[in-house]
Amino acid sequence: MVKPPNLYAFADPEDLARNLRSFVLDAQNVAIERHEVFRVGVSGGSLPKVLAKALLQSKSSSPTDQVQFAKWRIFFADERAVPLDHEDSNYKLLKDELLDKIPEEMGKPTVFPIDVEYLDDTQEMADQYEKTLVKEFASRDSVKLPMFDLLLLGCGPDGHTCSLFPGSPLLRETDAWVLPIDNSPKPPPKRITISLPVATHGIKIAFVATGGGKKEIMRQIFDTEEGHSLPSGLVNSFGQDRVSWFTDSPAVDGVQFPSRRGSL
Ligand SMILES: O=C1O[C@H](COP(=O)(O)O)[C@@H](O)[C@H](O)[C@H]1O
Numbered sequence: 001m002v003k004p005p006n007l008y009a010f011a012d013p014e015d016l017a018r019n020l021r022s023f024v025l026d027a028q029n030v031a032i033e034r035h036e037v038f039r040v041g042v043s044g045g046s047l048p049k050v051l052a053k054a055l056l057q058s059k060s061s062s063p064t065d066q067v068q069f070a071k072w073r074i075f076f077a078d079e080r081a082v083p084l085d086h087e088d089s090n091y092k093l094l095k096d097e098l099l100d101k102i103p104e105e106m107g108k109p110t111v112f113p114i115d116v117e118y119l120d121d122t123q124e125m126a127d128q129y130e131k132t133l134v135k136e137f138a139s140r141d142s143v144k145l146p147m148f149d150l151l152l153l154g155c156g157p158d159g160h161t162c163s164l165f166p167g168s169p170l171l172r173e174t175d176a177w178v179l180p181i182d183n184s185p186k187p188p189p190k191r192i193t194i195s196l197p198v199a200t201h202g203i204k205i206a207f208v209a210t211g212g213g214k215k216e217i218m219r220q221i222f223d224t225e226e227g228h229s230l231p232s233g234l235v236n237s238f239g240q241d242r243v244s245w246f247t248d249s250p251a252v253d254g255v256q257f258p259s260r261r262g263s264l
Pocket of ligand 1: 153157
């Protein structure tokens with residue numbers, strides 16, 4: 001039976017941040033209980049700012065509400081082939097918005113950036129990043145796909161997610177875990193991205209999409225047949241109820257698909 005994704009819409013950024021925090025910490029606590037670490041795949045774009053707001057907000061004393069950054073292993077769902085201090089780098093974005101702001105007492109995550117030695121060869125960069133995932137998730141012979149504890153994804157106004165763009169032949173990839181892109185329709189052109197099978201294999205998959213600029217694409221993804229073949233719609237179709245969308249009211253204005261408001 002097909003189980004639909006969860007669509008949550010919150011009235012204000014504080015409400016969204018609070019609920020995203022509790023969702024992320026649930027995933028963290030289950031993962032640490034299961035295998036002592038929390039393996040997360042993160043995106044760039046608007047996500048790191050919202051994530052920082054969720055994770056760095058004032059702590060409670062509840063043992064289940066503690067961000068255990070020392071046990072976090074952070075990978076990139078997609079990355080641009082630029083130096084790590086370049087304005088277009090998703091690593092730099094995450095560093096500026098979140099990593100550099102983590103207070104010492106919250107611990108330090110282990111972060112896996114791209115190898116900038118391969119900036120001119122995106123195929124090699126993708127292969128090297130895949131090797132990083134293989135090391136983390138055991139050998140490719142024994143693990144068909146890496147299973148992130150949580151994938152934190154964005155959705156562009158054209159429906160792209162990670163660096164998987166609408167109509168791209170990369171959406172048909174069934175074997176590779178990480179793919180090169182040399183002609184991204186959104187600059188910069190050279191990137192790497194996890195493949196669709198990896199993006200849909202997460203134990204939990206959360207999209208964050210906020211603001212009125214996302215309302216048309218949200219309507220397409222959730223309310224139209226064609227929306228199902230957009231990259232973000234494909235994640236919905238394959239991930240089913242392992243997928244949760246964290247949105248605000250302007251982003252879902254006019255969306256018919258039932259959304260839950262207020263709290264998880
Ligand atoms: O280019 C990218 O865009 C997407 C979506 O960004 P957003 O600002 O519309 O949320 C992002 O998820 C991806 O990581 C990034 O490389």
